[in-house]
Structures are given as structure tokens and as C-alpha cells.
Amino acid sequence: MLFIHLIYDLNTTKMNSIAIKITDEDLVFEIIRTNDRELFALLYERFYRLVYNKCYGFSKNKHEAEDLMHDVFIRLFFKLKTFKGSSKFSVWLYSFTYNFCVNYVNRNSYKKKQKITVITDRIKDNNDEVNDITFFELKSEKLKKALAIIPVSEKNILLMKYQKDMSINDISEILALGHSAVKMRIKRAKQKVIKVYSKL
Template identity: 50%
Template sequence: MKRDHQRTDVENITDEMLVSRIVEVNDTYWFGILYDRYARIVYYKCLSFTKSVEEAQDLTHDIFVLLFAKLRTFKGQSRFSTWLYSFVYNFCVNHMQRNLNKYRQVFVPTEDFADETAEIEDEVILELKEDTLKKAMEEIDPADKMILLMKYQDDFSIKDISTTLQIGQSAAKMRLKRAKHRIMELYNKIN
């Protein structure tokens, strides 16, 4: 069987073209190129959820195995990278929720941030002490962690978050607002 591995300038092939080739010929050569482009990014996303190098490596492997089978579901309605981030975030959140008892502790809300109607400014979140914030991020619900990472680690706009999560912009704003309140509750409990 002849393979479609002509000497193509791989750097000039867009992600979308690569996905199309992978889906057309089901060829691991092209998937390897896609893997090389995104493995590091996916690994660090997984690591931000688990904090365990071994578990992040396992999650990255599992994501790419599943991704090979799921590439046919990419419809090109957004950039491939946006679709992939959504895929990775959802995979990690599902993994974390399956192992919820291992990663989350029950907490009682503090009085300061119990009112979710009050707005918490981004500057307040950005000025939190890093070590305490890391502890709070380990305890927070995976779905809240996901949206906070999108906003503050990946610098996603509300539009990017809504596209990635496939929800409306007002729903994205509300989820972010709730997640900010929850991280402040945990932060104050730890601090």
C-alpha cells in the first residue's frame, strides 16, 4: 500500500489540512506530526489539572489515543487548536470528576465571598499569593478550575471561553464569576 508521505514542507501544512489527511488516509505518519505540534501543550494542560508528572503523562497519552479516533468529529467550525483545547479540558475535567474524592475536599464558604452577586475584579485574583492559590486550585471543583485556567493561565476572552465550552457568552461570564467566588472562598479558608 502506497503511503501519502510525499516530501511536503510539514511546517507549511495547517492543522486543518493535517487533520484532513489523517482522516482521509488514517495514517499515523500525519498523526505523528500533529502529535509533535501539540504534545507539549497538552501535557502542560494535563499537568495543570493533576500536579503529578506521571499522571499528566498518562493523561496526555490517553488523550492522543482517543484523539486519533475522534478526529473525524472535527468539523472545522473553529480553529483546530480551539477544538483541541476544548477536547483536552473536557477530558481532564471528566478524569478529575471521576476521581473527585482524591482531588477535592469539602469546605464551608467564608462570609466574605458567600454572596455570588458581588463582582470580584480580575486584579484581586491576579494578586493572590501563589503558594496559597495553588493549594486552593488543588481543592476546587474541576469545572471551576478549568474555566479559571482558561481565563488566567491561557488568557482566554469570554468569547474564547464560550466557544471552547460551547455555551453562550452570558453563561461563560456567570460560570467564571462563580468560579472566582469559589476560589476566593478556598483561598481565604487556606489563608
């Protein structure tokens, strides 16, 4: 793959020196300015684990996740100039990867077939109509089935909040929605899971 070959061609000393001195955002802007493939390889080194983990979360298959990761970075190489610096690059890349994977799932008709990771992280917001305590008391096997049935967009907003422990602000940036809209979508997604769960 393109970016793998680039890594092998790197001058290691130069790469380590740059890694110490430059932030993620400055690195991205320097890549955009110079189109330097060695710098892009450094960007890959910093973020390939994040991208792979997200791809694996969608595919649940190691080889498929690796292929998806390759595709994400190849596309990223040509789309990096769309990053404007209005958020952290890590948040922007998470959104980029998330959208790529959602499109992949839709294209391949995996929406209802893909496996999901059970939500297990700590509870934060206890004021929703469907409170989190009730939500987390659901039995895991039935919860898996319920999450597999609801739309992928609703499942993933729940995973962002509870599995990834992302803030409302970060979710808002990724989905390009206001805070109130994010909270409402989380609330509705939980309501839908409870409804589906009760029928299983």
C-alpha cells in the same frame, strides 16, 4: 505506545515537506480522509507539547502526565473525525484534552487533592463585582487552598482566563457556552474563591 511507534516509521523528508505546506486544519481533514498514520504522527509532533502541558496541569506528575498524554492521542486517533472545522483545531484539541482530563480527575477522585498552579498572569477585566485587583491581592498559599476546594470546573475556567490568558471567545468555544454565560461563570467562580478564602 501506538503513536510513538508511528513516529519512528516516518519518512522524515516527506514529513518535513508536508509540514511546510499544510495547515493544522487541512492536515486533520487529510488524516480523516486517508486514515494515514504517518500524517497522524505529524499531527502528534505539532501538538504533543500542548497536550502534555494540559495533562501535567491536571496531574502535577511527569509520569502520570505522560500516560495521560498517550491516552489522549490514542483516543484522538479514533475520534478525529468528529472535528468539523468550526473552530481552529488547536482550540478544539484543547477542549478535547480538557474534557478528557476532567473525566480522568472525576473517575479517580482527585477533584480536591490535585495541586494547582497559582494564577499570576496580567489582569484584564476590572468591571466584575469581585474585581481582579482584589482577586490577585489574595495571598498565594491561601489562594491555592481556596482553588483546591471549589469545584474543578470553576477552578479551570479561572485558569483558562488568567493563567492561559484565553479570550472569552476561546473559552466559549471550549466549553460550548455563550459569551454571557462564560462571563457569569467567571464572576461566580471568583466570588466563590473569595468566600472560601475568607474562611481559611
